[in-house]
Amino acid sequence: MRLVFDIALTHVRARLRHTGVAVAGVATGVGFSVMMAALMQGSQDDFIRQLVNALPHISVTDERRSPPRQPAEEIFAAAQIHGLTPEARRRGIKNPLAIMAAVEAWVPGGVAPSVKVQAILRYASRDVGTSIIGIDPRREPNVSELVHQMRVGTLSALYRATNAIILGDRLAEKIGARVGANITVQTSEGANVNAQVVGLFHAGVRSIDEGTAYVLVRTGQILARQTGLVNELRMRVDDPLAARQVAERVERETGYKSVSWQEAHEDLLSTFVIRNVIMYTIVGAILLVASFGTYNIISTITHEKARDIAIMKSLGLPERTVRSIFVIEAALIGLAGGLAGFALGYLLCVALGSVEFKSPFMDANRIPLAYSAWHYLIAMAVALTSSVAAGFMPARKAARVHPVDIIRGAS
Amino acid sequence: MTATDPRPLIEAKAVTRVLPGVVPTVLVREVSLTVTGPSFVAITGPSGSGKSSLLYLLGLLDLPTTGEVVVGGRATSAMDEPERAMIRLSTLGFVFQFHFLLPEFSALHNVMLPMRALAALSDGEMRVRAEGLLDSLGLSGHGHKRPDQLSGGQRQRVAVARALANDPPLILADEPTGSLDSKASEQVFTILRDLVDRRGKTVIAVTHDLDLAARMDRRIQLVDGAVAADTGARTAVA
Ligand SMILES: Nc1ncnc2c1ncn2[C@@H]1O[C@H](COP(=O)(O)OP(=O)(O)O)[C@@H](O)[C@H]1O
Ligand SMILES: [Mg+2]
Secondary structure (H helix, E strand, O other): OOHHHHHHHHHHHHHHHHHHHHHHHHHHHHHHHHHHHHHHHHHHHHHHHHHHHHHOOOOEEOOOOOOOOHHHHHOOOOOOOOOOOOOOOOOOOOOHHHOOOOOHHOOOOOEEEEEEEEEEEEOOOOOEEEEEEOOOOOHHHHHHHHHHEEEEEOOOHHOOOOOEEEEEEHHHHHHHHOOEEEEEEEEEOEEEEEEEEEEEEEOHHHHHHHHEEEHHHHHHHHHHOOOOOOOOEEEEOOHHHHHHHHHHHHHHHHHHOOEEEEOOHHHHHHHHHHHHHHHHHHHHHHHHHHHHHHHHHHHHHHOHHHHHHHHHHHHHHEEEEEEHHHHHHHHHHHHHHHHHHHHHHHHHHHHHHOEEEOOOOOOOEEOOOOOHHHHHHHHHHHHHHHHHHHHHHHHHHHHHHHHHHHHHHHH | OOOOOOOOOEEEEEEEEEEEOOOOEEEEEEEEEEOOOOHHHHHHHOOOHHHHHHHHHOOOOOOOOOEEEOOOOOOOOOOOOHHHHHEEEEEEEEEEEOOOOOOOOOOHHHHHHHHHHHHHOOHHHHHHHHHHHHHHHHOOOOOOHHHHHHHHHHHHHHHHHHHHHOHHHHHHHOOOOOOOOHHHHHHHHHHHHHHHHHHHEEEEEEEOHHHHOOOOOOEEEEOOOEEEEOOOOOOOOO
């Protein structure tokens, strides 16, 4: 085996310029693959992070996944019901405090109640449709980033006025309201409440900053005209990736529909799958093209070395050994290209990561990049495999040659 | 001199080699011969008479169209290529008209090549043996040189050393002195003669030099691919 390595190294070393070109090809492929993987993964992670931070990990609502069971179904073994209009249920989650206590006992994370009401904000004769969310300022920090998103005022300012309200900063701008302004909140349930703006928040997601306002749970219940109403429990779990399993268990235990962030954004997550398929296809193509260079150089070497191959075979070196010489040369090119590509890819990432820019859609001012050993390992694995495959074809052809055909021609 | 081994080293049994083509060419025609060592055998004949072709067949580099080549008592035509390669590596040594050394390797490493492929010795033992072979062929101090730094005669002696690398009983040489001047030619011939006389090897050498052939033990003359004369054989053909 050492012999095979020695011969392979000698061949490669004698053609440094040519092999250099092949190595550079593989290095460029690996470098850009690594950079692209870092970019894609980075933007995906960043997006998911924002998604996970902006929304509760699990939302338990007063809905049920299937219509309530009818008495006929309870009594008879087989019953079919058509065109049923279920009895109007009292809205809201029953016994929210008991459920929260039960859930808090085992969920690694926090729970907070809320009341969601659609309303129209009216200020200085401007009307804006808004989602009003009634929250508990003491529990809220356990489930959302709202505390850290406050721009003016604090969450506890909600306790200061009778009907205090915190607006998204873009929403406030839209209606022209400042802290201290008195605005009117109207709901379809017929409530009409005067509220005082006590704070502004900025979540960084346009749709939220433009269309959301926070009040106390009690105020929310007044707006919904239903005392004691809690129509959503929001949960945050320590491991966001476990949200799906936790949601399933909560739903099993409470009977209320529990939606994890993954379920809520299944469409988005599936576009990530498509995005990754596209990325890996392109990366694979780049590395495949890079391996053409390897094919070229190995082909050239086997042609130049036809006489040496004949000599080695005539001495009795087996075909397998001769073939592995050139396969190893291809692997060496792939390996060298891969290592150089690591450096190139890392430098490209650092360079990209240092570019600052301003975006109207994002708060981030740097391109999000993910550094992962996997990107490097996968790129190396693909580069090595394609190089070896590219080298294998000419190597096999060269090793099959009959030495006599060449020796006869030479002597 | 080593005692004569009655078992034949190599036998050709009615070996015929036809090159297929629009007009098939007969390279070797019905050649039967038995070589028992140690012996210095010359294959002579006019140019194009099939001397090289016969040597390639004896050396398992080529396969006969019909007939059988038996090496050390083993029929070879039914063997697969790795098996034939193994026999070449361990029991046959080749010397060609042109030295056919690997140009990027030193003389020493060229001699070590078959040993490393066989991997029967340790690295140190291979080096010692290769140096010993080069010394015995008058190449002390030239081991580190690449083929292009050696003269034609020196290269051919390195090729002989390489043929001896795995200590094979049989050396096949195709016009080993064909490309050398008379002085270098004489040197290489003496070496081959010594291999037979002192080391008990058997050498089958193609030559068109009748003076050299006369100084060998046995002469097989080919005409048009067939044996025309076979003189000087010490053992009768079985
Ligand atoms: N590849 C080939 N195609 C056609 N004829 C060939 C080929 N190789 C050799 N020959 C012919 O075969 C005959 C024997 O060649 P060779 O064994 O090299 O003879 P020698 O070594 O005695 O000069 C010659 O007539 C040569 O022209
Ligand atoms: Mg010839």
